[in-house]
Amino acid sequence: MATRRTDRSRAALALAAPLALVLGLALILAACGAPGEAPDGAGTDSAVLRVNGSTTVNPVVSRAAELLRAERGLEITVDTQGGSSGGLAALGEGRVEVAMSSRPVNQHDHDAYPEVDFRPVRIGVDAVALVVSRDVWEGGVHALTRDQMQAIYESRVSNWSELGGPDVPIAFFNKEPGRGTWEVFAKWLYGDPDEAPLVSHLEVGSNEEGRTKVASTAGAVTQLSFAWADGETVFPLAVDSAEGEVVAPTPETVAAGRYPISRQLLVVTDGEPTGTAAELIDYLVGPEGQKLVEKAGYLPLGDADGAVAAEEAPAS
């Protein structure tokens, strides 16, 4: 009997080890999943600053919230439910104190929440350059109009000679859908990314990939985040603005809002920000926050200062 019992306990041990491993993994997974449900309960706690909105703005604000928690003990929860529109709606309904938005507050928001005093503050700018390869640039193409870019996007033109350039086929590398860069581009080109026609182009993902491929391909053009358009391997084109002038993407034109393929990175409050909200926004437009903006790959405010930008941000 005694031997049998030892055998059984030994077998039990052998069985228990993998089981414990699985159980442990399950526990870890369960623990990871749990925090997702927490924000619901935070609704009644006024000491916690709640932020929600754009996934584009999120990396900057999340990092700032982390640093403020560590440095000053501020309690800030940052969420990205529903993107920019979701954030503004949550602000309108009083579910959050700060909304993050990569689009301006528009008339639709004012109509939906007439009693809310939306106060946008610009914390940075994201711009998209249309870059071409050297042969196109040296062939004389230095600018494109929106109509010409639409023709390229819809494959209605296939050779640069049709656009006043060299006799080279157009190799258009489209930024993958789902990338913020593509969204800004499509919004400029068609007013709304959802309105963009269904096309199948060569696709590129990261900025590095886009730049390398354009630099090494004849007749190439792609959308590239502004910071990557170096003017040495790839060449940023000027585009026509809403006023009809031709604007090259430079830090100045982007900061001034004259270059059209760009978007404001905004944080929005209901009325004048106070308390923790004011502290967060001050931090974001201050030197430390601006460093975070730059680190995330966006343009910092530069000359423009946060308070001025708040008034500049269009309310319609």
Next chain:
Amino acid sequence: MSLPVAAARPAWLFTGRRRLDPIRVASLAACALAAAFLAGLVGLLAVQCLPAWRHEGVAGFLAGGRWFFRARTFGALPMIYGTVAVSAVALVLALPVGLGAALFASEVLPPRARLALKTVIELLAGVPSVVYGLLGVLLLRDWMYRLLSPFDPLSGDTLLTAGVLLAVMILPTVTTFSEDALRGVPGAQRRAARGLGLTRGTTALRVVLPQALPGLAAAALLALGRALGETIAVFLVIGRRDNQLPEGWLSAEPLLQTTRAGQTLTTKLGGSETFLAWGDPLHWAAIAGLGLVLLALVGAVTLVGAILVRKRGGDAARR
């Protein structure tokens, strides 16, 4: 106290009549765990892609030529074609070279040189695919761009580029498995053939090669399995252009199409669309469907390859 297991206790779990073998029990548990993971994976994929099959129909999903998620159209054929085309190019290029190298190593080289060569080849087989991917972007893309210029490719990103890169990647696999297959043919056969006055070359080609055929086929299939599933190396050199199908199948078009950009199942799954799809049940189902098709392809090829390897082992044992 009576043991309920005692009635139907599996003998292979015990070392003696009564002694449970902890190693065997533990390995049984580990096997069960692995099998459960695999079953869970397949089950999860199968359940998650149900909405796509319902939306498109099985034939519509597999044979549909258009994939536009914003228009809720999900046809996987261009990606299946891309996967097959790229793998075919890789095999066509890697097989002759790999087989030649294997013949040389097995039939010509002295044992010590053969061992050294084999070590190097097996090291090469272990090089991470991202390294090949980088080499592909740095060298192969531009080289193919120049080479293919008579066909006017839009860029160096073509199915052929991806195929050549994969060929380089699977070459060590093909070589080392082929060499194993050739070495599996007993030396007595060679000596007999040489004794009959056959030359070394004739012995290799007419005696050894035919007998190693099942093993060589297995080598090809196992390499194909790796090629089908490869993502990272292909991702940066294929162009990831959706909805590209040859204009006709019974012509040179399917071949010519390889000089243009395309998309494979893996590169689609590796792209950012997978992140977009999350949260949209139908779109996600379509993505999961691609995963299931890929799994089925790789699984089938690997299974046949493994069966052939076992068959060869069986043959050798019988001799």
